[in-house]
Amino acid sequence: MVEIKDKADVKFSEAAQKEIERYISHYPADRKKSALLPVLHIAQAEFGGWVSPAVQDKVAEILGIEPIEVYEVSTFYTMFNLKPVGKHVLEVCRTGPCMLRGADQLIEHIENRIGCKVGETSPDGMFTLKTVECLAACGMGPMLQIQEKYYENLDTESMDKLLDDLRKQ
Numbered sequence: 001m002v003e004i005k006d007k008a009d010v011k012f013s014e015a016a017q018k019e020i021e022r023y024i025s026h027y028p029a030d031r032k033k034s035a036l037l038p039v040l041h042i043a044q045a046e047f048g049g050w051v052s053p054a055v056q057d058k059v060a061e062i063l064g065i066e067p068i069e070v071y072e073v074s075t076f077y078t079m080f081n082l083k084p085v086g087k088h089v090l091e092v093c094r095t096g097p098c099m100l101r102g103a104d105q106l107i108e109h110i111e112n113r114i115g116c117k118v119g120e121t122s123p124d125g126m127f128t129l130k131t132v133e134c135l136a137a138c139g140m141g142p143m144l145q146i147q148e149k150y151y152e153n154l155d156t157e158s159m160d161k162l163l164d165d166l167r168k169q
């Protein structure tokens, strides 16, 4: 996907625009910033799974806020990707309970299987590997999230099967 460099070239689909307006309508006119998180999610889904500076500038314009107010949120939350990502983004929990149940070994196994390190995208463009803090499935670790879906109680065997299934999609 070609990166859009200027916010003037950032065009949301009609459906996304409607969804953005719906979220903004939940708040008083002078509190549009309150819709920032859902609007960023919509923007990320619209533009290839990540939010470029131009896309974030457009979000700021839509909400009537300064770009820095968008950047300080997008850089805080790990669910927003600030550079291009692979087809599937693997977000592996690395917090204590999952670590105790083998998250470290799982991460190393994934790195070996997809051919890249944490924070990188695999050479075939299929996977981006990220580590994140607790995803509130601590009793089912080690676990990871792909979009809205959780995969729990993972081991090397179930992880291999998951990667194979994802490659076929």
Ligand code: FES
Residues within 6 Å of the ligand: 093, 094, 095, 096, 097, 098, 099, 133, 134, 135, 136, 137, 138, 139, 141, 143
């Ligand atoms: S520690 Fe991994 S989900 Fe909570």
